[in-house]
Amino acid sequence: MSFPWVKYFYTHSNITLYFCSTMDKFTLLQETVTNRRSTKPVTFNGKKIADQQIKQLLELANWAPSHGLTEPWRFVVYSDSAVPAFCHQHAELYKQSTPPERFNSAKYEKQQHSGDMASHLIAAYMQRGDNPSITALEEICATAAAVENILLGAEALGIAVLWSTGGAVLQPALKEWLGLAENDVIIGLLFMGYTDEPAKPGRRGPVEEKTKWNWFAGDGQD
Numbered sequence: 001m002s003f004p005w006v007k008y009f010y011t012h013s014n015i016t017l018y019f020c021s022t023m024d025k026f027t028l029l030q031e032t033v034t035n036r037r038s039t040k041p042v043t044f045n046g047k048k049i050a051d052q053q054i055k056q057l058l059e060l061a062n063w064a065p066s067h068g069l070t071e072p073w074r075f076v077v078y079s080d081s082a083v084p085a086f087c088h089q090h091a092e093l094y095k096q097s098t099p100p101e102r103f104n105s106a107k108y109e110k111q112q113h114s115g116d117m118a119s120h121l122i123a124a125y126m127q128r129g130d131n132p133s134i135t136a137l138e139e140i141c142a143t144a145a146a147v148e149n150i151l152l153g154a155e156a157l158g159i160a161v162l163w164s165t166g167g168a169v170l171q172p173a174l175k176e177w178l179g180l181a182e183n184d185v186i187i188g189l190l191f192m193g194y195t196d197e198p199a200k201p202g203r204r205g206p207v208e209e210k211t212k213w214n215w216f217a218g219d220g221q222d
């Protein structure tokens, strides 16, 4: 015995479900992307993130795209008392590598204490590969994409993050201290923790002002 209406319902409800789940996926992603905010470590509350969640975020990072599958992203993770210890060292490197006329003592002290309430700190860098057809720019882009994956995953888990290139991050001194090769590039320090402070609203200029569309005459347009 056949029940055509069962087949009809089954087929069409699946189509409906497919469209619903596509919509939900986009809405969820959109919320995660637009709600993500940078959080200053000074507002962290000292609560610890489980190492397991940090590992989950690193797994997300590892799914970033890379030209030629070079996977150039590398991470050095600091946790517990290694975080303030790193920050003190980073502040010293900033002091040593900054000409006296540009040295800012307030920045130095801020760097020293930036990890006091953080749970983890991740130094993210691009390890330059030896494939001559892949440029350093491409490998930096891939590593930045990996970092963005961490930021979005953190937002989904309620973890506060600041991606920072302040202090000595862009100076050779930090690279040397971390034992990186000359062509490697530090993409940033990720200060991670929890905050009780509400996020400030994000703001962006209109994307239309950053986009140029091109059409061929006669093509359909929305």
Ligand SMILES: Cc1cc2nc3c(=O)[nH]c(=O)nc-3n(C[C@H](O)[C@H](O)[C@H](O)COP(=O)(O)O)c2cc1C
Binding pocket: 036, 037, 038, 039, 162, 163, 164, 165, 166, 187, 188, 202, 203
């Ligand atoms: C490559 C990079 C470096 C950044 N460096 C710093 C930094 O050194 N200090 C800081 O306070 N924020 C830093 N930020 C965070 C930006 O200030 C922040 O993304 C921007 O103000 C927009 O705010 P939102 O992330 O909350 O949308 C950096 C962001 C990026 C992408």
